[in-house]
Amino acid sequence: MGQDKLTVGLIYGGKSGEHEVSLQTALAVSQAFNYEKYELIPFYITKSGEWRVGSKLTGPFSALEELKLENGAHNTSAAINMLFEKLSTGHSTLDVVFPLLHGTYGEDGTIQGLFEIANLPYVGAGVLASAAGMDKVIMKKLFAEAGLAQCEYCYFTASEWERDSHAIVQGIEEKLRYPCFVKPANLGSSVGISKARTREELLSSIAIALRYDIKVIVEEFVDAREVEVGVLGNEEPLSSVPGEIVSSSEYYDYQAKYLDGKSQMLIPAELDTELAEEIRDLAVKAFKAISGNGLCRADFFVKKSDQTVWINEVNTMPGFTPYSMYPLLWRETGLSYEMLLDRLIELALERYEVRQNLNFENGVQ
Known part of the structure; x- marks a missing residue:
């Protein structure tokens, strides 16, 4: 050095x-x-x-x-x-x-x-949090265990689909109804996601999702605002001001997220103080639910009908592109891009030092 x-x-x-x-x-x-x-x-x-x-x-x-x-x-x-x-x-x-x-x-x-x-x-999440944060089904089970409210969902594997697609479709229609969202369970950046309004669209959406993963999750449609919060820290994580995505398309897909630049990010989101604080607290709760470290972005639905807050997902490695939500949330909270990078490296070194002091030997020393 x-x-x-x-x-x-x-x-x-x-x-x-x-x-x-x-x-x-x-x-x-x-x-x-x-x-x-x-x-x-x-x-x-x-x-x-x-x-x-x-x-x-x-x-x-x-x-x-x-x-x-x-x-x-x-x-x-x-x-x-x-x-x-x-x-x-x-x-x-x-x-x-x-x-x-x-x-x-x-x-x-x-x-x-x-x-x-x-x-x-x-820098960032460990093995467990990374794996759980990548698998939308496991993530949702951890959120449920932590008492976080979320939308209804169904999931199945490629082999289950091959064995009995008819029963799966019936189950989805009974539990979720249309429209619903079909997603590969293990892919980020909105790749492979489709909105299904009919049985025909559901079948084609599932075919698309199965090109990307062997496990598929189908979620109910929620008429809601999309609000995101940055989380930063290890044992005592802090949350940023919330930001809101106003999408250029019907939902926040890959095109809207990375290519067309038309989706608006409102930072801070226009929320009353009490609701903003609730969402910030829930973001920390979601981070802890997956055993997060370093950073994550927690994404929420705020239902338009009654203002209830539902966790959608966490992203353990949110984008750092110049127009990415995570750095912009922290900039608005008072931490510049450069300071954010410094802090993430500090957190990585702190976590490493703590783990170096653990005893991995058998028996009591």
């Missing part, structure tokens, strides 16, 4: 439908870091799962293409050797890793397990 700078491994890309979103996030983060405090080492994971590690960055990336490390980058074995350095030599080039990976193999607990085995501090 030169001049007591922290060396941060920035990990982005990945084998996921959200590869491009991850690149946008990494570009924005590289441009926000203070290079007098940090040295960044970029790790790019290609769509096919190959790893590339670049040289230390002396300044930010200026274009998305640069992030792909096509010139002079080292290959997968060099990247893995650097990650596992501490196990073989007792010290590491990396002080902390910052995974900017969305979706499968990124925020689902798999890469977090790799960091745990490599004994590296890392």
Whole structure:
């Protein structure tokens, strides 16, 4: 470490439908870091799962293409050797890793397990929270256990669908009625989500969802405002002011979220003080329900009919693109982008230190 700078491994890309979103996030983060405090080492994971590690960055990336490390980058074995350095030599080039990976193999607990085995501090949720936050069905069961109100839902696997699709459709129509939303259970960024208004649409929506996952969740339609809250912390998490999504399309889909720029984010959301405080408290409760660490964005429905608040989901690795909700919520709460990055790295190191003091041996010492 030169001049007591922290060396941060920035990990982005990945084998996921959200590869491009991850690149946008990494570009924005590289441009926000203070290079007098940090040295960044970029790790790019290609769509096919190959790893590339670049040289230390002396300044930010200026274009998305640069992030792909096509010139002079080292290959997968060099990247893995650097990650596992501490196990073989007792010290590491990396002080902390910052995974900017969305979706499968990124925020689902798999890469977090790799960091745990490599004994590296890392930003964000641990293995359990990442996995639970990725699987919408498991997440909803944890929310129910924590007493959080949520919409009605049904779920099934691909093999159950093959065995008895007729009974599943009947169950959905009886419990949820139309319209309803069909989603792959394990994908973020609204990929593969459809709204079904009829049985015909339900069948085609399920076919789409099954292209992305072997488990599908179907949720009742809620006529509600969509309100989101940022959570930041470990054992004593704090919540941001709430923000509201006013979508450009019928629901907040991938196009509205990342491509057309027409969805409005109202920050802070126009809520009375008591309701805003209730939502902030529920966001912390949801974060704790999945055993969160570092950060998450908690998404809520505020029903238009009676103002009741229902948890929709949490996202353990929310986007950091320049127009992403999570950094904007914290900016409005008083924490700039740069300060937010500092805090996330502090939280990663704090959590690592606490865990280093645990006894993993058998018996009492």
